[in-house]
Amino acid sequence: MDSETMASRKQELRQQLRARRARAYSGTEGAARRAAEAQRLLVHAEPLLTEVEGMLRSAAAAHAPAPLVAAYHPTASEADVLPLAQRLARAGARVVFPAAAGVELDWVLWDGDSEFQDSPGRGFGREPVGERLGSRALEQSVLVLAPAVAVDRSCTRIGHGAGYYDRALGTVPGSARVVAVIHPDELLPADSLPRDAHDVPIPAVLTADGLVSLVTSTAS
Template sequence: MVIAMDMPGERDKHAWRTEILARRAAKTAEEYAADALALAAAVDGLDVGEWVCAYVPVRGEPGSTGLLDALRVAGARVLVPVTGPPGPLNWAEYTGRESLRRARFGLLEPAGETLPVSAIRSAELILVPALAVDRRGVRLGRGAGYYDRTLAAARPDARLVAVVGDDELVPRLPEEPHDRRMAWALTPRGGLQRLGEDHAVE
């Protein structure tokens, strides 16, 4: 199905966010569950390494704790964000759904030791939630800037993967100087897909 979101245009980030959030809100629980299962299955195609930074999905974000569990089964130790004041994210190790507790902003976070932002440097693979990502690697987040500030602390050779819905991988998004480009996209049915100028659609 071809949708309007797949057409490049001059919309600003606010317009993109409004449209994508409306699409997510319209999805059924069954559609979300099917996408989450597909993303967890896609872990088979990832070189996870010893440590992975990922996230606990909330508010319609792609994925589930099943994805985190699949990363652990693949042999990785998994760090997920712990929020604080606006700024870089702290981290804590995910050891299973039973380790999560309710935190601010309605998030779920591990109850264990909180690690500083520098913990992100242990990860060779970083799965980043996104509202959309384009073929050049430009990521659209929710606008708070947590990840932009956090990814500045990542190791230079870390593989940055935007996790999005199949229809949220688009030709072109607006970009700002501080935006950190992603190298890959992970989608439920497309799996892991390489991004970058050579893969862009003009």
């Protein structure tokens, strides 16, 4: 598939997937479904929380900086990762959110309680007001909770099309956990999504139905 055909196919898929998401999560009923699923996300994220809490204890014992976790502020129809991000921040992790900063994302610390503000960047959502750590902040990360429009079981993620997250994920150390947070029906069969050379494979997804390793095909 040439690059032009690939881009066209990705855009077509984004439109289809976003339309399906909007139908499922719009209105009062959709918002209630999303809120209920956010609580199930927390339950299935317990293994991730346990890992980070262990790292927090080790860091405290060594008088080292707290582990760094990346999250994102979801749109009204995306899977709601904020309750999980708040749990991590209140446990003591350094939780960062993306912010507009040219062709690469900047990363801003969030204290777990402060309000978010509209981003000045075109096409961006909301971001916290806090210390900015720069575009290389994820080099220190232990866990990255990434947004996606969908992910398939071949580890292929389709994002919103600007390439910000693929560039950011390229800076994440191999020891870190990268987990895409999506709705249950956005985990698709293997080879459902086209992958470019620059698309970073996603090894795991978290949905309201479970935490799934796409490498081992196990769920927890």
